[in-house]
Amino acid sequence: MGDYREMWKNLNMDLEKHDILCEALPESFGDIYLTQKNRPDAMNYFNYTLAEIHGARIEEIKHEKDNGKKVVGTFCVFVPDEVIYATDAISVGLCSGSQFWIEDGEKVLPRNLCPLVKAFVGAKTSRTCPYFQSCDMIVGETTCDGKKKAYEIVEEYMPVHVMELPQMKREKNFVEWQDEIKIFIKRMEELTGNKVTVENLKKGIDLSNRKRRALKRLYDLRKNIPSPISGLDALLVSQVAFMDDPERFIENTNKLCDELEKRVNDLKASGKKRIMITGTPMAIPNWKLHSIVEGLDAEVVVEETCTGTRYFENEVPDEGDTIDDLVKNMAERYMNINCACFTPNEGRMDDIVKYAEEYDIDGVIYYNLSFCHTYAIEYKKVEKALKEKNIPLLNIDTDYSEEDTGQIKTRVEAFMEMI
Amino acid sequence: MYYVGIDIGSTASKVSAFDENDLMLNMVMPTGWSSVDTSNNIKGRLREKGIDVEKAKVVATGYGRVSVPYAHKTITEITCHGKGVFYLTNKDLVTIVDIGGQDTKIITIEDGNVTNFIMNDKCAAGTGRFLELMANTLGVSLNEMTEMALNGKNIKITSMCTVFAESEVISLIGSGAKREDIARGVINSIIGRIKNLLNKHGIKGNIYLTGGLCELKHFTQLLCENLNKEISTDPLARYAGSIGGALMAKNI
Numbered sequence: 001m002g003d004y005r006e007m008w009k010n011l012n013m014d015l016e017k018h019d020i021l022c023e024a025l026p027e028s029f030g031d032i033y034l035t036q037k038n039r040p041d042a043m044n045y046f047n048y049t050l051a052e053i054h055g056a057r058i059e060e061i062k063h064e065k066d067n068g069k070k071v072v073g074t075f076c077v078f079v080p081d082e083v084i085y086a087t088d089a090i091s092v093g094l095c096s097g098s099q100f101w102i103e104d105g106e107k108v109l110p111r112n113l114c115p116l117v118k119a120f121v122g123a124k125t126s127r128t129c130p131y132f133q134s135c136d137m138i139v140g141e142t143t144c145d146g147k148k149k150a151y152e153i154v155e156e157y158m159p160v161h162v163m164e165l166p167q168m169k170r171e172k173n174f175v176e177w178q179d180e181i182k183i184f185i186k187r188m189e190e191l192t193g194n195k196v197t198v199e200n201l202k203k204g205i206d207l208s209n210r211k212r213r214a215l216k217r218l219y220d221l222r223k224n225i226p227s228p229i230s231g232l233d234a235l236l237v238s239q240v241a242f243m244d245d246p247e248r249f250i251e252n253t254n255k256l257c258d259e260l261e262k263r264v265n266d267l268k269a270s271g272k273k274r275i276m277i278t279g280t281p282m283a284i285p286n287w288k289l290h291s292i293v294e295g296l297d298a299e300v301v302v303e304e305t306c307t308g309t310r311y312f313e314n315e316v317p318d319e320g321d322t323i324d325d326l327v328k329n330m331a332e333r334y335m336n337i338n339c340a341c342f343t344p345n346e347g348r349m350d351d352i353v354k355y356a357e358e359y360d361i362d363g364v365i366y367y368n369l370s371f372c373h374t375y376a377i378e379y380k381k382v383e384k385a386l387k388e389k390n391i392p393l394l395n396i397d398t399d400y401s402e403e404d405t406g407q408i409k410t411r412v413e414a415f416m417e418m419i
Numbered sequence: 420m421y422y423v424g425i426d427i428g429s430t431a432s433k434v435s436a437f438d439e440n441d442l443m444l445n446m447v448m449p450t451g452w453s454s455v456d457t458s459n460n461i462k463g464r465l466r467e468k469g470i471d472v473e474k475a476k477v478v479a480t481g482y483g484r485v486s487v488p489y490a491h492k493t494i495t496e497i498t499c500h501g502k503g504v505f506y507l508t509n510k511d512l513v514t515i516v517d518i519g520g521q522d523t524k525i526i527t528i529e530d531g532n533v534t535n536f537i538m539n540d541k542c543a544a545g546t547g548r549f550l551e552l553m554a555n556t557l558g559v560s561l562n563e564m565t566e567m568a569l570n571g572k573n574i575k576i577t578s579m580c581t582v583f584a585e586s587e588v589i590s591l592i593g594s595g596a597k598r599e600d601i602a603r604g605v606i607n608s609i610i611g612r613i614k615n616l617l618n619k620h621g622i623k624g625n626i627y628l629t630g631g632l633c634e635l636k637h638f639t640q641l642l643c644e645n646l647n648k649e650i651s652t653d654p655l656a657r658y659a660g661s662i663g664g665a666l667m668a669k670n671i
Contacts, residue, residue, distance in 0.1 A: 406482065407522065411538060414497035418533045 004055045007062060011133035018128045021100050022054065025285055032291045036230055040263065042256035043233050049240050053284070057243060058130040064090060065134065070192045073135040075120060076143055077306045077337060078165050080330050081211075082316065083185050085204035085246070087192040092131045093242025094138070096120035097283030099400035101128070108153055114371045115399040116283065117146040124157055131243060132158075137191055139184070141165045143341040144374060161187050167342055169335060178324075178331040185323070201326050205318045211246050214253040215312035221260045222301045223359050226270040228263040229256075231277075231300025232290045238307045239284045273298040273416055274360055278352055278382065279367035280375050281306040286400060289367055292409050296416050302359045304352055305367070310337050313351075340374035348378070349385035356391050363392040363419040365412070370399045392419045421475035424503075424664025425461055426496060427483030430520030430547060431631055432457050435661035436470055437669070444468055445658045454483030462489060476671045478664035482521060491671050496660045497526055497536050503663030504627055505531035507653050512624030516613060516650075517659070518632045520547045523613060525620040537620045545612030547631050549581045553605040556588050557598055565637035568606040571599030576608040584608065606638065610645045617646070628652040629659040 008015055029050060049057065061071055070089040074081075075096070084091040096119040104126040105118030123129035132138075140151040140162040151160050163180045166173035185196045194200075218237060221228055237256065241249055275298050277289060282305065290300050303309065316333045320326045338348035356364065364386060368376050379395055386393045394415040398404055426433040427450055436444040446464065450457050458479075462472050472489045479490035480499040487493075496517075504515050505528055515526040523545050526536040539545050554564040574596060578584040584605075591601050617626075626648055632638050633652040643650045655662065 407538065410482065410495050410497070411536075414495040414533070414536060417495060417498040418536070 004059065007059060008054075008130060011058075011130055012127060013130060013133055014127045017126055018054075018130075021098070021128050024100065025053075026051070028285060028287070032287050033232060033236070036232065036294075039233060040229060040256060040259050042252065042259045043236075045252040045255070046233070046236050046240050049244055050236065050284070053243070054130050057245075058134060060245065061090060061092075061131075061134050070136045071134050072188075072191075073131060073138040075138075075147065076141045077311050078141050078143060078334055078339070079139045079163065080181055080184070080334060081208045081246075082201060082204035082330055083181065083188055083196065085207050086185075086196045086200040087188040087194040088200075089188065089192050089194075091246075092135070093283075094120055094123070094129065094131055094135075095239070095242065095283040095285075096123060097239075097286035097400065098123075099402070101126060102400060109150065112371055114144070114146050114280075114369050116281070116369055116372075117144075117150050119283075119400065121150050121153055124154055137161060137187075139163065142167075143339060144372070146371070165341065166335070169342055174331055174335050177335050178327050181327050181330055185327075196323060198321065198323055198326065201323060202318050205316045205326065205330070207246055209315040209318075210250050211241065212312040212315055214250045214257070215241060217257045218253060218260070219302060219309065219312070221257060221264065224264050224267070225274070225360060226267055226272055227274075227299055227301045228260040228267060230294055231275070231303075232287060232294055235282060235287065235290050235300070235303065235307065238303070238311065239282070241311070242283075242307075270299075271297070273362045273419060274301045275299065276302045276304060276352070276355055276359060276361045276364045277308070277367050278304040278364055280369040280372050282367070283307065288398070288400070288402075288405070289365065289396065289408070289412075292405070292412050293365070295409075296413055298416055301361070302355050304348075304355055306339070309351070309355065310339065313337075340378045345378065345381075349381055352382060353385055353389055353391075356386070356389065361391065363394065363415060365415070366393060366395045368395070368397045370397055421470045422665045422668040423465065423470065423472065423475050423477045424499065424661040424666070424668060425458065425477065425479045425481075425484075425487055425490065426499065426658075426660035426664060427454050427457060427479065427481040427486065428496075428520055428631075428660075429482055430551075431657075432461065432481070432483070433658050433661040434461055434465065435658050435665045436465070436468075436475070437665050442662065442665075444470075445655060445661070447657065450483065454486030455488075457483070458487040458489070461487075476668040478668040478671070480660050480664045491668070494664060494667055497524060498533055499660045499663030499667065500524070500526055500629060501528045501533040501663065502531065502666050503659035503661070504528060504629065504656075506662055506666060507655055507659060508625075508627060508651070510625060513627050514617070514620075514622050514624055515659075516617070516626060516628050516630075518545075518547050518609075518613070518628070518630040520551075520631065522546055523616060523630075525616050527620070527623050529623075535620070537616060539612065539616060544579050544581055544584075545609055545616070549584070550605065550609060550632070552581060552585055553588055556585055557592075557602060557605075559598075559602075561632075562635055562637075564602045565606060565635045565641070567599045568602040568641060569637050571597065571601070571603030573607050574600045574604035576604045579612075606641055607645070610642055613642070614646060622648070626650045627656070629656045631657055633657055 101119040101122030105122030479487035484493040
C-alpha cells in the first residue's frame with residue numbers, strides 16, 4: 001500500500017489506531033487467501049482491491065468528492081443503489097466485519113448485541129474507517145432493532161437517513177416501501193443537488209442490474225462440480241462489490257467469469273463435500289467460517305446471505321415512462337428479498353431448498369451472528385424445511401472473535417464426517 | 420498389526436488398542452499442560468505394552484488430536500464416540516450424552532453412524548470442569564461430592580457461568596448451608612444444562628453416558644432420577660472415543 005497518511009489525516013482519522021487495524025489485515029489475508037492453491041489469475045484484481053481497500057479506492061473517492069460528488073454509506077441490501085447512482089453519488093457498503101471495532105462499539109452499546117452493529121458503531125466512533133470518514137451521509141434501514149437504535153448514536157457524528165422497511169409483505173407494505181423510496185429520492189436530491197429523472201434512474205437501474213448479473217454469472221459457475229472457484233474467493237468478490245467502483249467491478253468480475261468458464265472443462269472431480277452457507281452476512285474481513293470449511297475436504301459453493309444470493313437475485317425491470325413506474329419496479333424487487341426481518345418469511349425456505357438442488361449441496365451450515373434474533377429464530381423453520389428434504393444441517397452461532405475457532409472447527413469437521 | 424485410538428481430551432487422555440481380533444488395552448492419564456508431551460508419553464507407555472506406534476495404525480481424536488505427530492489420521496471425537504458406543508452397546512439407535520472436561524455433547528447414532536449432534540456453547544458451564552471446580556471449592560473429591568449430593572436437599576445455584584457459580588457456592592458455604600445441599604445444587608445445575616441440551620436435540624433410543632463422569636455411579640443415578648429415563652453406561656464408556664478411534668484405524 002502506498003503512503004496515504006496525509007489523506008487519512010485529512011479525513012480526520014485516528015492514525016495510530018488505524019495503523020494497528022492495517023497491520024492485522026495483510027497477515028490474515030495472507031494466511032487465509034494467498035495460501036490457497038490454483039487460484040484464478042483474475043483474482044489478482046480482487047487481491048489488489050483488498051490490499052488497497054483503505055488506500056487507492058479511498059483516494060479515488062476523494063478525487064470524485066473534489067469534483068463535487070457526494071458519498072453515501074449503506075449497511076444493507078435493501079437500500080436502493082439505483083437512486084444513489086441516479087443522483088450521481090457514490091455508494092459504499094460499510095463493511096463492519098472486524099473484531100477490531102468491537103471494543104469501541106461496546107463503549108457505547110450493550111455487549112449482548114450483534115457484532116455487526118457493534119463494529120459499525122465502533123468503526124465510526126474510533127475514526128478508523130476511511131469509508132465512514134468519507135461519507136457525506138449514511139443510509140440506514142429498520143431491518144433490525146439493533147441497527148435501528150444504533151443509528152441514533154451514529155447520528156451524533158454525521159447525517160443519517162433511515163428508511164423504514166415494512167416487516168410484512170402485504171400489498172399495503174409494497175406501497176409503503178414505494179413511499180420510502182420516494183422520500184429517499186428527495187433526500188438524495190437535496191444532498192447532491194441533482195434531480196432524479198426517468199433517464200438517470202433508468203441508468204441507475206441498468207448499472208445495478210449489470211452488477212447483479214455479473215455476480216449471478218459467478219454464482220452460476222459455482223454450480224459446476226467441482227466449483228471452478230473456492231468459496232473464499234467468491235466471498236471476497238461479493239464483499240468487494242459493496243465498495244468498489246461499480247463499472248470496474250462488473251468488468252473484472254466478468255473477466256473472472258470468462259476465465260472460470262475455460263477452467264470448467266479441465267477440472268477433475270475432487271470429491272469435496274459441497275456446502276451451502278445460509279444466514280447472516282459476512283463483511284470484510286470476516287472469512288472465519290469459509291476458511292474453516294475449506295481447510296477441510298469441502299468447498300462452499302453458495303451463500304444464501306446478504307453477502308451472497310440476497311444481494312444479486314432478481315433484477316429491477318426498467319419498463320416504465322415515469323419515475324413512479326420505476327419506483328414501483330424497484331419496490332417489487334427489494335420487497336421480494338427474503339430477509340428474516342419479515343414475518344412470515346416462507347420464501348427463504350423455498351430459496352434454500354431450491355439452491356440445495358441447483359448447487360447439488362451435500363450439507364448446509366446455518367451461520368448466525370450472535371444475538372441476531374430474527375435469523376436465530378428462523379433456524380427452526382429452515383431445519384424443518386431441510387429435514388423434509390433429508391439435507392443435513394449444522395448450526396453455528398458465533399461472532400468475530402477467534403476464541404471459539406477450535407470448537408467450531410470440531411463441529412464442522414464432525415459434520416463433514418457425518419454427511 | 421495393532422490398531423490404536425488416542426483420545427486427547429482437555430482433562431484426560433484415553434488410549435485403546437485392538438489386535439487383529441480383540442480390544443486388548445485401555446488406559447487413561449491426565450492430559451497435563453502439553454498435548455505434545457502427552458502424546459510422547461503415550462508412545463512410551465504403548466511401547467512398554469509391546470506396541471510400537473511406528474508399526475501400528477493410529478487414529479488421534481479429541482481436542483488435542485492435532486498434537487499427535489505419529490497419528491496416521493485425525494477424526495473428531497464426535498464420530499469416534501459414535502463408533503465406540505456402537506461397539507460397546509451394539510444397539511441401532513442410541514442417544515449419547517458425553518460430558519467431557521471442556522464441553523458436553525449429545526450425539527445420535529443410527530446403525531452405528533452419527534446422524535446428528537449438538538454441543539454446548541463456548542464455556543465450561545455444564546461440563547466436567549465445572550463439577551471438578553465445585554468439588555474443589557467444597558474441599559472434596561468428585562466422587563465424594565456426588566455421594567454427598569444423594570443425601571442433600573436441592574439449593575438452587577442460579578449462575579450459569581462457572582466463575583460466578585463458584586462465588587455463589589463460596590457465599591453459600593459462608594452462609595452456613597450444608598455441604599450436602601450445596602453438592603446437590605451443583606449436581607442439579609449441571610443436570611439442568613444437560614436436560615436442556617437433550618430436550619433441544621431430542622432423544623432417540625436409549626440414553627448412553629460417556630465421558631469421565633460415567634464412572635461416578637451416584638452421578639448416573641441422579642441423572643436417571645432427574646430425567647426420569649433409564650440411562651446405561653459401561654465401565655469402558657469413558658474410552659468410547661479411543662475405542663472408536665482404534666476401530667476406525669482398521670480402515671486406514
